Amino acid sequence: xxxxxxxxxxxxxxxxxxxxxxxxxxxxxxxxxxxxxxxxxxxxxxxxxxxxxxxxxxxxxxxxxxxxxxxxxxxxxxxxxxxxxxxxxxxxxxxxxxxxxxxxxxxxxxxxxxxxxxxxxxxxxxxxxxxxxxxxxxxxxxxxxxxxxxxxxxxxxxxxxxxxxxxxxxxxxxxxxxxxxxxxxxxxxxxxxxxxxxxxxxxxxxxxxxxxxxxxxxxxxxxxxxxxxxxxxxxxxxxxxxxxxxxxxxxxxxxxxxxxxxxxxxxxxxxxxxxxxxxxxxxxxxxxxxxxxxxxxxxxxxxxxxxxxxxxxxxxxxxxxxxxxxxxxxxxxxxxxxxxxxxxxxxxxxxxxxxxxxxxxxxxxxxxxxxxxxxxxxxxxx
Amino acid sequence: xxxxxxxxxxxxxxxxxxxxxxxxxxxxxxxxxxxxxxxxxxxxxxxxxxxxxxxxxxxxxxxxxxxxxxxxxxxxxxxxxxxxxxxxxxxxxxxxxxxxxxxxxxxxxxxxxxxxxxxxxxxxxxxxxxxxxxxxxxxxxxxxxxxxxxxxxxxxxxxxxxxxxxxxxxxxxxxxxxxxxxxxxxxxxxxxxxxxxxxxxxxxxxxxxxxxxxxxxxxxxxxxxxxxxxxxxxxxxxxxxxxxxxxxxxxxxxxx
Numbered sequence: 200x201x202x203x204x205x206x207x208x209x210x211x212x213x214x215x216x217x218x219x220x221x222x223x224x225x226x227x228x229x230x231x232x233x234x235x236x237x238x239x240x241x242x243x244x245x246x247x248x249x250x251x252x253x254x255x256x257x258x259x260x261x262x263x264x265x266x267x268x269x270x271x272x273x274x275x276x277x278x279x280x281x282x283x284x285x286x287x288x289x290x291x292x293x294x295x296x297x298x299x300x301x302x303x304x305x306x307x308x309x310x311x312x313x314x315x316x317x318x319x320x321x322x323x324x325x326x327x328x329x330x331x332x333x334x335x336x337x338x339x340x341x342x343x344x345x346x347x348x349x350x351x352x353x354x355x356x357x358x359x360x361x362x363x364x365x366x367x368x369x370x371x372x373x374x375x376x377x378x379x380x381x382x383x384x385x386x387x388x389x390x391x392x393x394x395x396x397x398x399x400x401x402x403x404x405x406x407x408x409x410x411x412x413x414x415x416x417x418x419x420x421x422x423x424x425x426x427x428x429x430x431x432x433x434x435x436x437x438x439x440x441x442x443x444x445x446x447x448x449x450x451x452x453x454x455x456x457x458x459x460x461x462x463x464x465x466x467x468x469x470x471x472x473x474x475x476x477x478x479x480x481x482x483x484x485x486x487x488x489x490x491x492x493x494x495x496x497x498x499x500x501x502x503x504x505x506x507x508x509x510x511x512x513x514x515x516x517x518x519x520x521x522x523x524x525x526x527x528x529x530x531x532x533x534x535x536x537x538x539x540x541x542x543x544x545x546x547x548x549x550x551x552x553x554x555x556x557x558x559x560x561x562x563x564x565x566x567x568x569x570x571x572x573x574x575x576x577x578x579x580x581x
Numbered sequence: 582x583x584x585x586x587x588x589x590x591x592x593x594x595x596x597x598x599x600x601x602x603x604x605x606x607x608x609x610x611x612x613x614x615x616x617x618x619x620x621x622x623x624x625x626x627x628x629x630x631x632x633x634x635x636x637x638x639x640x641x642x643x644x645x646x647x648x649x650x651x652x653x654x655x656x657x658x659x660x661x662x663x664x665x666x667x668x669x670x671x672x673x674x675x676x677x678x679x680x681x682x683x684x685x686x687x688x689x690x691x692x693x694x695x696x697x698x699x700x701x702x703x704x705x706x707x708x709x710x711x712x713x714x715x716x717x718x719x720x721x722x723x724x725x726x727x728x729x730x731x732x733x734x735x736x737x738x739x740x741x742x743x744x745x746x747x748x749x750x751x752x753x754x755x756x757x758x759x760x761x762x763x764x765x766x767x768x769x770x771x772x773x774x775x776x777x778x779x780x781x782x783x784x785x786x787x788x789x790x791x792x793x794x795x796x797x798x799x800x801x802x803x804x805x806x807x808x809x810x811x812x813x814x815x816x817x818x819x820x821x822x823x824x825x826x827x828x829x830x831x832x833x834x835x836x837x
């Protein structure tokens with residue numbers, strides 16, 4: 200997916216899309232795309248077009264998600280899936296090594312890295328930006344993760360230009376969407392009457408696959424219609440975040456009373472961090488068997504909302520929910536910029552939707568901004 | 582018989598014995614366990630009785646009768662390490678519902694010969710009476726965690742048993758949040774360990790593992806009320822197997 204160049208746009212009908220998915224499978228790609236499961240649209244391995252959430256959409260609000268039918272048979276007629284692609288590349292659980300006792304020493308075994316070809320079907324701009332953000336931590340930074348790199352190494356990306364914004368989306372104000380402009384092999388815009396897809400070509404790999412499919416050149420009116428779809432989405436974002444001077448805003452408001460207010464609501468349950476497409480914290484657990492003959496080391500997702508996360512000798516550094524929420528939000532929106540040269544937030548809204556008590560990061564920022572400089576007077580409570 | 586193997590004892594107080602069954606339920610690992618330790622006292626499994634001392638005592642059940650207090654102190658005296666096993670031993674169990682009522686008042690209604698009942702006014706976890714080296718939560722505890730705790734004590738290391746919420750296990754499994762999709766769920770304030778069993782089957786968490794670390798029960802209760810759960814049901818949902826765990830007890834009393 201390197202090197203985006205402008206190509207003429209094409210049109211695929213629904214059968215053409217089905218053929219695209221079949222062509223990718225024929226090229227040995229596993230397909231990860233949206234599908235309906237357990238009352239939500241999730242990202243999972245799919246076999247083809249029949250697994251897509253045809254005729255489904257969703258309503259998302261703070262702490263609320265409901266699957267809703269729609270009448271037009273749209274295949275991508277929703278905003279964001281319940282999960283991002285984090286689970287695909289930065290897997291929730293990973294065995295790092297196996298140890299086995301041998302005489303007076305031990306042997307070490309590693310699992311072979313997973314290097315399957317992977318096609319992301321229907322990737323949204325926010326989620327593609329999130330991959331770029333995670334790359335800075337896990338791929339291109341000083342501590343590259345070999346498992347992440349392997350899982351990420353052979354991708355084909357079929358983006359979808361968002362035709363609908365969710366109630367908790369705010370990518371437009373984060374500069375991460377809703378229009379995908381790069382980072383895809385092909386990008387689809389779903390059009391109706393008749394049901395078809397405008398296809399933008401992002402790479403030569405995309406061009407080569409498209410050449411194998413029955414297609415037509417897009418007309419000027421189809422291009423205008425596709426532009427209108429994304430423009431309409433941008434205009435109807437459910438949320439917005441004012442990011443003006445946000446780093447300095449948060450740094451100078453570390454004792455703001457709003458942190459106490461949010462701590463009173465925050466469950467400390469970790470859902471925001473685990474649903475976030477860029478949060479990358481993990482912990483390492485060692486286990487041994489009863490006999491002491493073998494041991495394993497596993498990495499699993501962790502969260503800055505657990506007490507163990509900041510456990511140093513003698514106890515946790517961040518014992519209050521206030522300090523844990525503040526740590527998360529100031530890292531996400533401020534110190535991430537110092538650390539990685541970008542915000543850690545792509546505006547996908549998952550932390551808002553999937554918070555069981557509906558804490559809204561955009562509202563928390565706005566509340567601090569409204570009373571910039573206010574001080575709770577509690578000093579540096581941990 | 583290898584005399585150097587560590588001695589394991591399993592004790593029963595007021596309980597349904599389910600936690601002891603978790604141990605027997607290990608099946609694949611049970612023979613390895615019997616090899617690794619000398620099962621010196623375990624009435625549910627063997628009629629053999631040793632007086633100790635024991636390297637590791639697993640205690641199932643709550644302290645519910647006057648004589649239990651002396652017995653649990655005796656267990657402590659004879660044991661190098663004591664692990665409280667399950668909701669009864671860690672929080673008083675379902676029988677701690679008596680803690681919200683008067684035993685004297687109801688025993689004549691329930692029992693034909695109430696004079697036979699010698700119950701303490703409250704059912705409590707064992708840590709209220711003796712020093713406990715580790716508490717393994719759950720009703721019943723997860724058998725893999727149980728094996729981990731035994732392995733850790735045998736190896737002299739800290740058990741890998743996280744105190745975070747059930748939500749972590751849901752997200753690790755890729756579950757869609759049942760709370761956000763409309764089913765009230767105690768997962769956000771409940772201690773992990775079950776592997777998010779109920780939410781994996783699209784049910785709300787019942788709190789079998791008791792309060793998680795730093796549970797914000799008040800915010801959770803507001804979310805239940807917002808979802809239309811009346812106070813009477815909120816009290817019930819907080820008063821099951823871990824009714825006497827301080828965080829759950831305090832919150833349920835707010836809604837009485």
